Amino acid sequence: MAGKLETHRRSSRSQEIFEALQQEIVSNALRPGTPVDKAELCKRFQVSRTPVTDALNRLSEHGLIEIFPQHGTFVSRIDLNDIREHAFIRECIETGVARRLTGKLEDVQLAQLKTNIRIQRALADSDDNEGFYRYDKEFHDLLLQYSGQHKAEEVLNPVLTQLERARKQIVPLAPRVLEALKEHEDILAAITGDDPDRATEAMRVHLRESMATVEQVLAENPDLLY
Numbered sequence: 332m333a334g335k336l337e338t339h340r341r342s343s344r345s346q347e348i349f350e351a352l353q354q355e356i357v358s359n360a361l362r363p364g365t366p367v368d369k370a371e372l373c374k375r376f377q378v379s380r381t382p383v384t385d386a387l388n389r390l391s392e393h394g395l396i397e398i399f400p401q402h403g404t405f406v407s408r409i410d411l412n413d414i415r416e417h418a419f420i421r422e423c424i425e426t427g428v429a430r431r432l433t434g435k436l437e438d439v440q441l442a443q444l445k446t447n448i449r450i451q452r453a454l455a456d457s458d459d460n461e462g463f464y465r466y467d468k469e470f471h472d473l474l475l476q477y478s479g480q481h482k483a484e485e486v487l488n489p490v491l492t493q494l495e496r497a498r499k500q501i502v503p504l505a506p507r508v509l510e511a512l513k514e515h516e517d518i519l520a521a522i523t524g525d526d527p528d529r530a531t532e533a534m535r536v537h538l539r540e541s542m543a544t545v546e547q548v549l550a551e552n553p554d555l556l557y
Contacts, residue, residue, distance in 0.1 A: 344378050348386035351376075356395045356406055357496045367396060367404040393489040395496075411549055414497050417490045418542045422535060424487050425471065428478040429518060429534040433527040440477050444519055447473065451515065455508045463508050464498070470515055474522075497545055507544050514540065 352372075355361040372383045387404060390396045394413070398404045436444070447470050454463040468491075475484050514537035521530035 342382075342385075344376065345382035345385040345389075348372065348376050348378070348382060349389050352386065352390060353393070353395060353492065356390070357492060357499060359496070359499055361406050363406050363408040365406040367406065369404070394493055409497060409500070411546075413493065414545065414549075415542075417493045418538065418545075420490050421487065421494065422538045424480075424483050425475070425538060426531045426534045428474050428480065428483070429522055429530040430527040431478050431480070432474060432522050433530040434523070434525045436477065436523060440473070441523065444470065444473060448512075448515060448519060451512050455512050460506045460508055463512075467511060467515070468495075474518075497549075500548075507541070510540065511537070 352361070352367075361367075367387065369380060369383050369387070372386075373380055376383070387396060387398065391398050395407055396404055397407045447466055451463055451466045451470070454466060471491075475487065514533070518530070518533045518537060521533040524530070
């Protein structure tokens with residue numbers, strides 16, 4: 332029993348470290364190329380090297396850090412080709428989700444999505460871009476949740492983390508709140524209808540317009556790529 336408790340404690344601490352560092356990397360508090368020191372992390376979180384190593388290995392699997400044996404560990408750099416690949420994966424999954432959900436939302440699910448859209452509009456009207464994008468993420472998360480595609484969710488989560496990292500870079504330069512809100516409304520209207528092709532296309536248009544903005548901003552500001 333003591334051994335199981337100790338394993339659970341290490342796992343919990345590893346998850347805590349993973350989530351803290353993930354947030355710092357995505358928000359750019361830890362900039363691309365920043366060295367990551369295990370000893371400092373052990374001291375900061377008051378843990379042994381094992382949970383730190385576990386957390387760093389998971390961050391590496393998510394593409395957020397790079398581990399070079401004998402040379403060090405660094406926050407990974409933002410690469411446009413990687414962003415494009417992540418956007419492709421997202422489009423494949425989320426257009427499939429929109430098609431799968433067409434005409435199949437339960438009343439409680441539809442009510443929750445409509446509430447989400449109302450909150451998005453209120454945040455857009457108040458120029459709260461960060462608040463808006465939190466509910467933008469929730470909108471997509473809810474659709475994926477309602478689809479029941481849990482394996483797809485596992486695949487998509489690290490992809491979304493990388494795309495969110497890029498978004499954090501461009502939002503101050505090119506927020507597209509009103510455009511995104513209208514596209515979300517179009518997606519919801521299409522899903523509540525009986526035309527899967529329309530729902531698929533509404534999602535595709537939204538994701539490609541978002542990616543086009545990313546491409547434009549990064550082309551105009553190459554210094555944002557590290």
